[in-house]
Structure formats: structure tokens, C-alpha cells
Amino acid sequence: MSPVKVFGSAPFTNVVRVLLCLEEVGADYEIVDVDFGDREHKGPDHLARNPFGQVPAFQDGDLMLFESRAICRYILRKHRATDEANLLREGDPSESAVVDAWLDVEALRYEPSVHAVFVQRRVVPALGGEPDERVIAESIARLRETLAVYEARLEATRGYLAGGEVSLADLSHFPYTRYFMEMPYAVPVFGAYPRVTAWWERLLTRPSVRKVAAMMSGGEG
């Protein structure tokens, strides 16, 4: 059986999310680079894979998918026979619903705050602009509110966001948090929440995370 294909490369946060899941389940996969410099992402071949002209796209035989969290769900369901692939908890309706809830918190609440800081600190200067400090301050304030809820949640579960064991909801935080941790806000913001910090450090010890982190840095892939 030919391996699945991921279109898009490791530095992109939404590609990273997919790679993490593939590594978690031990799937064979092939990375197909999409040349943004050449505007390949807006060309007809890639728009047929992802109609919004973004990465990742994902191919498994006749199935072509986009939206990173949807791709992650598909990968984890396909491999759910293994213990490692129980990251959606779909055997138990209540547990899987709790994973869904915290995955939506990541997508709809956590990521927008961190993304806004990333854009102001990394993207705007790269384009020759000045970061908007008001946007940064508001985003950091929203992030702190979210992390305060995480801190209480992690105290209650004594482990991870959706319960005592790791789930997709936790792993989905990795891509943007990795970049956030390289910025000067990381220590003051995360340092105020010891259980969140311990949770992040636990995620960093996972083999999937270590491998994909190296790919983000250009060490592999």
C-alpha cells in the first residue's frame, strides 16, 4: 500500500499538527513540498487539493482532505486499533466528547491569541512593518485568561486537558506553542501557571513531538 501524502512542509503549524498524528500512530507517509515562492499553493493542482490554497492537504488513495484537525481525526480513526491511536477516545462517547470540547478550545480560543502575537512579532516585521503593540497586549491578556482555565483544569485531571491521558486536544497545542516559546512573552506568561508549564514539558518528551520539532527546525524532512 503506498504511503499517505502530506502536501506542505514542517515549518507550517497546520502541517505540524498532521505530522504529529502520523508519528503518533507510526504511519508511513510522504511529504510533498508546496512551493510558496513560486505561488504553487494558488495553482490549479494545489487548489484541487485544498480549495483555499493553503497547506496542508492530505491524500490517502482516492481521498483528498484539507483542514488539519479534520485530517488528524481521519488518521487517528484509521489507526484506532492500536493503543497509541486512542487519542480521540472514540470508544467512549463521553470521553470523546470531552476531547472534542478541548480540541475546540484549542482551535477557537487558544490558537487565535497565540496566532495574533505570532503575526505581529514574526510576520509583520518580516514584511517591513511595525508590530501593533495594542494587538499584542490584548492577545496576551486573552491568552492569560485561557491559561488560567487550563491551570485549574490540569489540577483537576492531574494530567492532560481531556483527562488523565494525552489526547489530540493536547497535541494540537504543540505547533503554535513551539513558536510562542521562542518569543520573549513565553517565560512571564507560561511561568505564572506551573501546571500548564509541567503539561507543556511533558508533551515535549513525547517521541512524536521530539521528531516533529526537529523537522520544524530543518533537522529532518
Next chain:
Amino acid sequence: MSPVKVFGSAPFTNVVRVLLCLEEVGADYEIVDVDFGDREHKGPDHLARNPFGQVPAFQDGDLMLFESRAICRYILRKHRATDEANLLREGDPSESAVVDAWLDVEALRYEPSVHAVFVQRRVVPALGGEPDERVIAESIARLRETLAVYEARLEATRGYLAGGEVSLADLSHFPYTRYFMEMPYAVPVFGAYPRVTAWWERLLTRPSVRKVAAMMSGGEG
């Protein structure tokens, strides 16, 4: 068996999404109002239901959930034995992945554009402020880009976003679109996309949508 409880009332878009799913599957449910005027949403009872102090929260026996799309998934899975509850397509891994992808498009791309217009046109004036026309123009431009992709997609599927039959991905668009359609932008924006307009009109004929629309207007519930 006592009915499930929805905390939060029908005018709130994220509550509407949950009510639509309950109506689609024909479940018994009880609506428990949360008094925002009295700041009940930030009180300890409600924070125990939803740690972010928002609506909806959802209770089914011992299970307490938040995040509207996670609640919808739970409801649809619980009732998936009925034909009407096949709105996630979870019997087929490829089809369910396509539903997941278009549900994420709604949550991460469509709703932020419409939400931004809603905030500027409805919330800001209600608080005594002036709408930011630049934010409105940028959001409308992003919405048009999204609808252009929807138009091509609906031409290809000849029905709904995730295929020939309705899914949660379509229904999840209802709450904010209902409010958007009351605004002056609705006709010029949606009118440019005839298949999108036909899709919206088809959604409006569903009994679940008609019933919940009446609840949003204060006609019931």
C-alpha cells in the same frame, strides 16, 4: 430518562447550533436560562458547567459539556441509530472526514468573518460606539472569498458542502447566517453566489431550522 439540559437561551448563536441538532434527532430537552443581566454566567454554578463562563453548557446525566460543536457531535453520535442523525457520516471514514473538514471551515473561516461584521454592526452600536468600517470591509472581503469557494463546491456536490446530503457542516452555518441575513450586506454578498443562495434557502425549509428560527425570534422557547 430525564431529558438533557441546555444551559443558555435561543438568541445565542452557539446555543442555536445545539438546539438544531437536538431538533434534528428528535431528542427531548430542557432549556435552562442563564441570566447574563445578573452575571449568572460568571457565577460558580455556571463556571462549573462551562469554565469560560459562556453559553451553551450541556448536561446529559453525569456528563457536563461545553463548546457547541463538541456538544453537537455528542448528540448526533448518541442518536446515530436513526437516519436523521447521520449528520456526521461516521459510518464511512472518508465521508465523515469530509464533514469534519467543512465543519472546520465553518468554525475557523466562515464564522470569524460573519462574527466580525455582527460585532461591528450590532454589538458596538449597542454599547454606544461607532462601527469600524475598515473591519467590516475586510471581513466582507474575506467572506466573499469563502463564498466563492462554497459556490464552486456546491456546484460540484449538487447539494451540500460535504456531499449530496445535508450534514452538520451545513447546519452549523445557520446561527450566524440568520443574523447576517438581516443586515444590509446580505443581498449584495450572497446574491453574487446563486448556488450558495439556493443552499441557504434549502436549509431554511428544514423543520429543525424553522422551529429554532422561531425560538430565536422569541416565538417559542
